Amino acid sequence: MNELNGKGNAEKTSLPLDNVQAIQEEMDRHAVDMIMATSKLYMESLEVKTCRPNWRSYLQSSMITQEDFNFITAYETVKGEEKRAFLENNKLQCARTFVSLMSNISKDQTVRCVLTMIDDMIQEDRSRVEMFISYARKEKQSVWTPFLALLTRADGFVINQVSLIITKMACCGVDLMDGADLTYFLTWLKDRLRTPGNEYIHTTARCLQMLLRIEEYRFAFVNIDGISTILSTFAGRANFQLQYQLIFCIWCLTFSPDIAEKMHRLGVISTIAEVVSETSKEKVIRIALATLRNLLEKPEDASIARENAIQMVQCKITKTLDLLMSKTVDDQEFTEDMEFLADRLQSSVQDLSSFDEYLTEVKSGRLQWSPVHKSEKFWKENTQRFNEKNFEVLKILIKVLEVGNDPLILCVAAHDLGEYVRHYPRGKTVIEQLNGKTMVMRLLTHEDPNVRYHALLSVQKIMVHNWEYLGKQLEKENQENKQKLTAPNRSKPLEANTATETKM
Structure with a gap:
């Protein structure tokens, strides 16, 4: 994917007010679910809070300074308004002590306690992230370095708790996280999404939900192929809560028109359509339909919006909408999204040509034996169009043969190349110049008998000079x-x- 660029590095980009409100309202609507989204981390943090480290032993062994000892023991005793005043009067010392403790102590249980205190402190007042930023500036250090360093620890609670802290700091601070630090952190989150057996996967998704509200972070995430990772996570062990979180991330991404215009090539629509057809959870359906609506409204290129609509029709979204609209729904916004989608998709169906449908299917990468592939009328009428845009369709089909592994998709792609040669006089020459003949012949030894069969038929058609x-x-x-x-x-x-x- 070509790199996408945000609109600045020093300050957060201001989004249109309706976009900000939409995202905030959606998060507020499911605020209780956010605890569920980090339930394992949350439950473990409650246990951590019942234990207090023996700070005096650390002082006696010279592992912490007297200043750090004085601050942390005093901090543990203050509550409520007294704590607020204490922090207000000790901002730099607070940041200095917490950074020192989490950087110099190796015992996991103690680091857990320190991180839990930091997270609680920021959760009470998000502006407190500025204490760490101010301290880093004074020391001429990166505010991110001590926190990112903990991501390499082995303890599951530690790495996930610090990832949540980094996220809150990146979202609530005046300055953006950027450059190598941002790439490193987003890549870490992406890798955690696809880590088998990640018991904290809901926390990982929660971090992305927060980060992707900010436009610059969206572009950075897309540039490391984050969308594909989200989509692959659906194919694993995604329960309804994780489905909601992942679609929420995609929904946030669709608010950036440049990103929304890239999604039709990645299988986003087909993945969401599959989730909607199988789930009964209203909140999942609701966020899914809002995402689909954005994919029709946000792209500035009308042809891409039209392709998205065609993909939705092919993925049977219209049937799903008919079923949903037959039920009683109290949520007006939900109803508006359904009606909007139904109207737009109906309009798309009315002026949909067979080649439009075929082109959208090819670009989606999810080829199947839809009627057009074996329609003699289709091939006679549309073969010339395969040469448009510098043989765009043929290049996609050949690429599918090169990198694809789904037997059905390989069968259809091989068949279509053969039909192109059969109906276009110079088809053999074109296919050979595009290296299509080589790709088809490679499939003659494929492990799947159906793939071998369709590859053989295609090769036979290519070998004949003049049909x-x-x-x-x-x-x-x-x-x-x-x-x-x-x-x-x-x-x-x-x-x-x-x-x-x-x-x-």
């Missing part, structure tokens, strides 16, 4: 055979003429 000439020759031979059967005696001159014709 029109072959057709006439076959017709001529049939006529001659009939004449031989009906005429028992032939004169010598006639036989000579026939022989001459055969040689021709």
